[in-house]
Amino acid sequence: MDPIVIVAIIWFVAAPLFLILWLLAKRRLKYRIAEAARETEVHREAIASVERAHDATKVKYGGIISQEAEVARLEQEAARLRSDIETVRSTYAEKRVLLDQLEQQVAIYDERLAFAELGVYEPHFDFTDSEAYKTKIVEVRDRQKAMISAKQAALCPTDWSVEGSKAKGATMINRQTRLTMRAFNNECEAAIANVRWNNAVAMEKRVLSAAAAINRENTSLNLTLNDRYVALKIEELRLTHEYREQLKQEKEERAELARAEREEKRLLAEAEAAEREEAKYQAMLEKARKEADSEGNRRRIEELEAALAAAHAASERARAMAEMTRSGYVYIISNVGSFGEDVVKIGLTRRLDPDDRIRELGDASVPFGFDIHAMIYSDAAPTLEGALHKEFAERRINMSNFRKEFFRVSLDEVEAAVARLAPEAGFFKDREAQEWHETLARRNAILLDMQSAAAKSLPATI
DSSP: OOHHHHHHHHHHHHHHHHHHHHHHHHHHHHHHHHHHHHHHHHHHHHHHHHHHHHHHHHHHHGGGSSHHHHHHHHHHHHHHHHHHHHHHHHHHHHHHHHHHHHHHHHHHHOHHHHHHHHOOOOOOOOOSSHHHHHHHHHHHHHHHHHHHHTTOSEEOOSOOOBTTBHHHHHHHHHHHHHHHHHHHHHHHHHHHHHOOTTTHHHHHHHHHHHHHHHHHHTGGGTOEEOHHHHHHHHHHHHHHHHHHHHHHHHHHHHHHHHHHHHHHHHHHHHHHHHHHHHHHHHHHHHHHHHTOOSHHHHHHHHHHHHHHHHHHHHHHHHHHHHHOTTOEEEEEEEOHHHHOTTEEEEEEEOOSSTHHHHHHHTSTTSSSOOEEEEEEEETTHHHHHHHHHHHTGGGBSOSSOTTSOEEEOOHHHHHHHHHHHOTTOOOOOOOOOHHHHHHHHHHHHHHHHHHHHHHHHSOOOO
């Protein structure tokens, strides 16, 4: 066979096969190219994500990548903060000084702060009655008027001229002096009118502050308030305050005298009642003696004689106490339920039965009754009471009102004082406090009942 024919046959047979193989190879190549493209895109996105994370990390930690740079930055920041702190401290110190000054100024006018911030007033005069204070106040006011009349209340050493005229200068100074005196006197009058026990020191400072402020306003004119005139105003303020306090004290003394008079009248009434009681038993005894004809009557006479003797003793005692009002009983009592431990009351009563006074003190105004530790009869009861009060003067609970006779002191100390001042008097340190102890017992019982009920209400556990 012809070789050409053979080649042709092979060509026609192999050509489709080659074509198919070529197409398959081309399709597979496209698939691989697509896969490579997808993998390339994924890698590109991964690289971009890593680059973004890297950029963010550089932004976040860029300041500390260099240790030296970061240390320098932190040192600068610390220096800035130290400077800010010093500035704040300096500013705070300045503002604190200003605040203290303002608080002192406010305290002068704020009655709520005056007593706490400016202290307790100390008396400057020792007059014993209100009339002496009134006389002194009038004298001080007369001295003020004399200074004003003599034009010595305010001083201006400069000889001023206005428009070349000394007369006009004098007129200007006189007008300013009148304004100055009016302003200062009005301020003083307000302070004196409102002075009380809790703001006396504040009112003094108010007057001095007003004088200083007025002097500052008059600096350009060289016009100042005379220190002696300001001192007279302070003296008037103090006198007025102490005069009012003296009036209060005299009022309390009058009330105390009235109470003493009532006590004396009551003692006289008790003496009269005791005398009537004695007369009654005397009459009964005389009647019984006239009818003394039986054994039973003789026993009745003996009973009446004993009763008459007791009535006579009570009458003599009541009469003696009525005639000598300085006699009485000094009592020392405590009330642990109401006031706690180491609180005692040391008082005086002139009642025929001193226990009546103790029962009166333990009425509905306190939750529990008092225990009596001593009941000392004395012909000079006020002196003994005063000596005991002086013994514990610094231990008074109320150091403003001496009629409140409570002291924070132990029974041992009181017993020692009584032993020195009244050696024959008895003293009992025991505290019965029956109602108090019964109350504690009942509270404990109630508490136990509550605990028991709570325990029963709990569920049982294995």
